[in-house]
Amino acid sequence: MTRTREECAALDAADPLAGFRAEFALPEGVIYLDGNSLGALPRRTPERVRELVEVEWGQQLIRSWNDAGWFALPHTLGARIAPLVGAAAGQVVVCDTTSVNLFKVLTAALRLRPGRRTVLAEQAAFPTDLYIAEGVTGLVEGTRSVLLPSAADLDGMLDEDVAVVLLSHVDYRTGELLDMAGITRRVQQAGALMIWDVCHSVGALPIELDACGVDFAVGCTYKYLNGGPGSPAFLYAAERHQAAAAQPLSGWFGHARPFDFEPGYEPLPGIGKFLTSSPSMLGQVALGASLDIWERADLQAVRAKSLALTDLFVELVEPLKLEVATPRASERRGSQIALRHPDGYPVVQALIERGVIGDFRAPDLMRFGFTPLYVGYRDVWDAAHHLAEVLESGEWRAERFNRRGAVT
Ligand SMILES: Cc1ncc(COP(=O)(O)O)c(C=O)c1O
């Protein structure tokens, strides 16, 4: 039995998160199902960025590094992200990009396990993670990066040579959610350290880095957290590792006394040693504006609505008989649904022309991200019906839908 549009309207009316939608500047006529790649613009962000540019930079000039809190922002934003990832204070900083932060924590983790040579990472990981693992093991003598065919093969490959395991909490293609607690425990029982990439889970579901005993984690802020294109990433280093960990990008922002301008490097104690260089204030301040929203959002309610939206979408597209690549069990999926179609690329382009923005990942996955702060139940109903019409009409066969851009 599938829900009617009226029933979806009733769900919207009863939705405890419905009020958040007005805080985002979404264009009229667009159903945005790509917030799992680039989150929507919070209404407050342009005003906050203008204030940064015109007042803090334009009027206050260099004084703002102290007076406007610029210098401390990687830490203050880290402290505001910490509750979203289940981290106690002093373990998260906001800086650089996911790839750069992964380079730092992976190198630090490898050095914490001397004598072990292998980094295990899943073959289907977002490729930058694998590229960074290749880069790091190319630099740390005697180490190598080995591909796990899938996370299910982990136990069979966890031997005494494995130093670090690197996995994505939610798979960027299928939306599969891994068992962070169980996997972390097994990896550590085998004597290795665990690094999680939480790019596709932060802001989509509650994460418990401390409770799961995670060693290190990295994540981005431009997806569910709505920090803006290329907004700064974050990293988590468990407090128990901070004294011994040494990160390789030993820049002056991670120095114990940067303004003493000493020739030798002495790291800050604590999480600050993972900083490298001057943060981009435009990016940091824009992220701060979106975190103002997150401070008022209840993550349990976000998760409950995310599961309801994704369940509803699967239910509504069921008559289309497409293969659903996302696991059906709620404890095994993030906040997106991936559907297989051999012509997924032009189908997604035809949907975008209708104002339903999802995306495509080769070879055949149509991805639809459901961001509970600004996507409603009627949006899901409308999107499913547009998809049905695009497939039934065959309009996706038009030549204009087959011209690929550089970014899909
Ligand atoms: C799982 C995952 N890791 C890493 C990245 C890349 O992050 P960055 O461009 O910040 O290095 C992305 C997406 O871009 C991603 O989805």
Ligand SMILES: Nc1c(O)cccc1C(=O)C[C@H](N)C(=O)O
């Ligand atoms: N970071 C991106 C970018 O700079 C341009 C286009 C897309 C992205 C993405 O985030 C892709 C995303 N990680 C994915 O899940 O495919």
